[in-house]
Amino acid sequence: MSEMDCVYCGKVITKRSKEHIVQNALGGLYESEEICCEKCNNFLSKNVDAPFTKIFNPIISRIDNFTKTNNKKSHPSCSGKAIYDNEIYDVVIKDGKVVSCIELGRKLKCDISKLKFEIVAYDFQIDNSSFKSGIGKIAFNFAMEKGIDYEILSKGISIKEKDGEVDSILFSFPIIPFVALNPMDDYIELNTRMELYHNLILFSQDSNLWCYVDLFNTFQYYVILSNEWDAKEPVLETYLQLLQQIDRTKPELYIRKPKHILAYAMFFNVEPCMNLEEFKKRVEVAVQKESLKKNMSDVLSAKLGYDYFNIDKIKDMKKEEARLYLRNEKGLSLKSLLLYFDEEDKFKDSTFRQVTCVGDKYKIVSYPLLINKLLKTGSIDVREYTYKKFERVNAFLAGIDRLNEGDDNDDKEQDEI
Incomplete structure (x- = not known):
């Protein structure tokens, strides 16, 4: 199989499709165009990535200034529990606010989003099969991007076809949880x-x-x-x-001694110089880049x-x-x-x-x-x-x-x- 063949369907990649090594919904910025075709990429996004990344919505929804390459302004919703009028309800949370509560909605028949809730918990539900497949896919993608031959990795992937088209893809590599031992x-x-x-x-x-x-x-x-x-x-x-x-804000530098320049140079990873204006420009450029x-x-x-x-x-x-x-x-x-x-x-x-x-x-x-x-x-x-x-x-x-x-x-x- 050549480098320009899709690893899943085996067809030649005629249109480049960016595959995220770590899923974009999880904030992954690392991409590759030489793993799969656009059709298989979309299939994976729907059938492997979506159920996997949904697991992490309670975390993603609470990260300030979360970064993504696609759908940058979208924020996932997740289920949780919140208190209203001294009672706990099952709710849907988005952007740190309760946007839905079926039980309370039926009772009060009003716009739930206008009520004042106290969020007390976020539900974190792991579907083991989706979780393991998603973790395995990340490891597989990273290995492929780093030049590991597909044949070496193929035993950990199950691909089924129906009517000549990919019908299912499962990443079944053995997984061991990390535990700090030293x-x-x-x-x-x-x-x-x-x-x-x-x-x-x-x-x-x-x-x-x-x-x-x-x-x-x-x-x-x-x-x-x-x-x-x-x-x-x-x-x-x-x-x-x-x-x-x-934070790209221009930093305020308090320089009173030469050693302060050296300290800032190490912190911002720039070349030190005794010309203060030049040094401040170097720091500002480093922050922006x-x-x-x-x-x-x-x-x-x-x-x-x-x-x-x-x-x-x-x-x-x-x-x-x-x-x-x-x-x-x-x-x-x-x-x-x-x-x-x-x-x-x-x-x-x-x-x-x-x-x-x-x-x-x-x-x-x-x-x-x-x-x-x-x-x-x-x-x-x-x-x-x-x-x-x-x-x-x-x-x-x-x-x-x-x-x-x-x-x-x-x-x-x-x-x-």
Whole structure:
């Protein structure tokens, strides 16, 4: 099958059709024109994407400045519960307001949208088959876009035809939920500043080809795309994209000393210069051009912050002293820190979410395979971890994320200094 054939119907792609790697309804900006034809793209949109993305409407509907490439002004509705006159009702919510309530509508016979409700809950209903197929499709799309041969991935896709036309497409790749198994991951996921992003990591380990899929920095899964991968052909591709529009307001710079210029230069990723007007122009241009598509390592390094993981301080310590410092003062093992960080305090793309360390000797093992083993023996509780992640995103969307509030206060103090 050539690169210009549709992977689903096998017909030559005569008209380019943009397929989103992560669905557009979820804010995905990454697109490819070489995966499928327009007809199959529309079929997937209706039969795979629509039921999958509908699951996330309670989250999407509450994201401020949510970004999409198509239907930018459309906002999904979702079901939930709201209080009116001290009673709880099942309602339909859109743009943070109750727009429909069948029970109350019959009772009062009035325009429900004019009533004052207190929204108390959003319904989040996962259809397992739609969910698994949607996650599998994202992993498949990313692998295809990164040049993985369709034949290697084809075992995870079921395509049925009727009267010579595609009648059903099902993505049935095995999926393993992610659970933080080392102190570093636990800290990253539950104790750092909350940001909304999609993160994809395509990587190979021996004969396995994996794709780590993280949606909204909350729904995290490993998808095994193949167990027949050639170990001599290593693969590592990453993608990270923020989900809220960037504030393009011209920043006010408080520059009193040369070190302030260096600090702003690092923050906005521009070349420093002592000509203040020129430097301010560089910063303004950088703000206007900043992309939602980010380098994964940069985002994760920024989340952690240099003050918390002071590599220079640790390097000056004796080995046992450093180990005790990290365990007792920071609650982390030295091994889990060094597993992800290099000497310049930057994240290692080559290890993040791919391997972890276990046992007293900190043996490095495959992350997804270890999780799978522990799940089979009942040694870990997936529900506890996923509940904590879900609570975090709910708190963030409700504007009560304590970690972010603390960061905001720190930023204000820094500006005053």
